[in-house]
Amino acid sequence: PDFLSWSHGEGFIRFFEERCRRQGIYILDEPESALSPTRQIELIRMLRRMDLSGTAQVIMATHSPLLMACPGARLFRISRFGLDPTDFHDTDHFRMMRSFCNDPDGFLAEALYEDEA
Structure with a gap:
């Protein structure tokens, strides 16, 4: 996919959606800088699915209270x-x-x- 054809936040979400299906450890540095509060909720949903699947671990640096409140974090x-x-x-x-x-x-x-x- 051409991630650069979308806005910064939309591109980030689409990129992460594509990558988060894979098993692994994901390190995110202040992802909220690219995301509106609505998009942060989308990211939380993706993180929750990853957590429930048990196939991925996420390490994140954030200043966002929304992202900090992610269930199970x-x-x-x-x-x-x-x-x-x-x-x-x-x-x-x-x-x-x-x-x-x-x-x-x-x-x-x-x-x-x-x-x-």
Whole structure:
């Protein structure tokens, strides 16, 4: 397939769909950079199918709370002490997105105020 004929996100999804049928270990580095939230959900569905098939393992670096919440995912935070197990609810990225979703205007007003201070 000509993956370059689609948008960045669509090309990524199609590429991954084609490749994820194979047995293996997949290493993804911030796949959310190419994906809208809707496409991230598509990726989660694919990852779930891979997990249920038992034929593949995925190692992923991500800042996306959506991808961190993938069912069955084991999350590790990289710190100066090594790899620390964590839950996506405990990540700064989830907390920030939750704050924004709970009060977008207040969140942005505070963020802009901090920038001016």
